[in-house]
Amino acid sequence: EPExxxxxxxxxxxxxxxxxxxxxxxxxxxxxxxxxxxxxQKVEFLVSFxxxxxxxxxxxxxDQFSVERPDxxxxxxxxxxxxxxxxxxxxxxxxxEVEQPQHFGDGTRLSIL
Amino acid sequence: xxxxxxxxxxxFVQEKEAVTLDCTYDTSDPSYGLFWYKQPSSGEMIxxxxxxxxxxxxxxxGRYSLNFQKARKSANLVIxxxxxxxxxxxxxxxxxAQGxxxxxxxxxxxxxxxx
Numbered sequence: 203e204p205e206x207x208x209x210x211x212x213x214x215x216x217x218x219x220x221x222x223x224x225x226x227x228x229x230x231x232x233x234x235x236x237x238x239x240x241x242x243q244k245v246e247f248l249v250s251f252x253x254x255x256x257x258x259x260x261x262x263x264x265d266q267f268s269v270e271r272p273d274x275x276x277x278x279x280x281x282x283x284x285x286x287x288x289x290x291x292x293x294x295x296x297x298x299e300v301e302q303p304q305h306f307g308d309g310t311r312l313s314i315l
Numbered sequence: 316x317x318x319x320x321x322x323x324x325x326x327f328v329q330e331k332e333a334v335t336l337d338c339t340y341d342t343s344d345p346s347y348g349l350f351w352y353k354q355p356s357s358g359e360m361i362x363x364x365x366x367x368x369x370x371x372x373x374x375x376x377g378r379y380s381l382n383f384q385k386a387r388k389s390a391n392l393v394i395x396x397x398x399x400x401x402x403x404x405x406x407x408x409x410x411x412a413q414g415x416x417x418x419x420x421x422x423x424x425x426x427x428x429x430x
Contacts, residue, residue: 235418243422244420245360245408246420291358300416303348306352306360306361308359
């Protein structure tokens, strides 16, 4: 069964450094999302992407964050200057159609030192 | 704003018993979707079951069923014949009908199945 693939599984970065989280959504999916889960807390929406542009973003998704779909398969989340509070699990999700459930990747655990 | 409430932070159940995980939601939108996801200790999010607001029947997927009570705005997950592998965090989520249709998650319930 097709899966959403995220790399790396764990990223350790010094505060202030840039980090890029990578995702390969399921190939025929059209809607893409990034979510964040701080340890022990609920999953929070960051941003959604459709038709090669951001369709919605949350208050968390400030100017430090950006997303890109550089080719037909990858979907990336960039954090320009990481802060300690960016430490979290980051999930990529995708779906093909409006009514279908979102399928999540296994997540990238980001640790900021 | 849409909101999901899961009032059980933790539940302990004996293996082979049925378990119900509670979820209530709040929305003014007549069209919405309700989802349950399982998160094992390894961290991934696994889709379990979906219920649309206009669906006439409660959703079922194997041992999972969703007890959808629209008037009460509740969407409880029922797991029949629980197994040790069911031990995990369970999240209820709602999809907005408008805009990007992001998921709004509840706080989750940690389910522990005892042998």
